[in-house]
Amino acid sequence: MSDAAQPTAAEVRAAAEAVKTALDRHLAAVERRTGDDDPAVYAAFNELAAAAEEYDELLYERYDEVTPFEIPAPEDGVPYRGPSEPRAFSVLIRRDYQVAEPLRLVAQAQRVSAFDREPDPADAAGTAGALGVLFGEYEPDEIASRYKEFGLEEGDSTLWIAAAEEPAEPGEWLSAPFDHTDAGQVLHRFEVSSVFDDEEADEADALR
Structure with missing residues (x-):
């Protein structure tokens, strides 16, 4: 960015003052709030977030510095x-997954079903049945980490x-x-x- 396009020191200072004002308004809204869902607090929060974002952006553009806080x-x-x-x-x-290898998916489900006390081969038959068996046996996070073993593609x-x-x-x-x-x-x-x-x-x- 060229010097001509950079914000002026006065603009950065004004943005900093806007943050201070927004902080005061946010604190005042919190002190007066009537409950956890007080719309005045939400409005003050959003005003503070916008002011902080503007200041952070101008500070970086002018001085190549950032603030130590982040608004979610x-x-x-x-x-x-x-x-x-x-x-x-x-x-x-x-x-989301794609069934890349249907035969592998069904085979894995059949192995799981074989260990049931009363296995029903029909439960693991076909892609739809195999998915029910596997997701009934394994946590979704485990399937996410082992998806290739089940013939899936992320x-x-x-x-x-x-x-x-x-x-x-x-x-x-x-x-x-x-x-x-x-x-x-x-x-x-x-x-x-x-x-x-x-x-x-x-x-x-x-x-x-």
């Missing part, structure tokens, strides 16, 4: 509207940590577990995809 934000850019100190949270995971995966005001009641969401996730409650997202590898390769090629 999901990758899709939706502002966080949940509690600042969540007392409960949900972990939502999606992992696809995209994502993990969301979503804040909650209170723990859910037993059985409350089992009928529709993924229907009521509010993107504004998502604290963190962790994603794996081959598209990221392609982007990194393109960036590396561009630097050569």
Whole structure:
């Protein structure tokens, strides 16, 4: 970036003052809050997050320095509207696979089924039955680490940590577990995809 395009020292100072003001407003909102879901606290939090992000960006562009704090934000850019100190949270995971070797998948399921006290070969027959046997026997994390053994090929995966005001009641969401996730409650997202590898390769090629 050229010197002409850099922010001025006055602009950086103004951004710092905006952070101070936002901090005062956030503290005042917290002191006056009427409950964990007080909208005034959420608004003050988002204002502070925006001010901090602006200051951090200008500070880096002008002085090549960064701040020591980070405001949690999901990758899709939706502002966080949940509690600042969540007392409960949900972990939502999606992992995609392709059945690369159906015969291997079925064979592994048949081996598992053979050790049952009352094995039913029909349970492990075909891809659909084999998946039921294997996921009934192994934890999803174990399958994720051993997917090649089961004749599978990895696809995209994502993990969301979503804040909650209170723990859910037993059985409350089992009928529709993924229907009521509010993107504004998502604290963190962790994603794996081959598209990221392609982007990194393109960036590396561009630097050569």
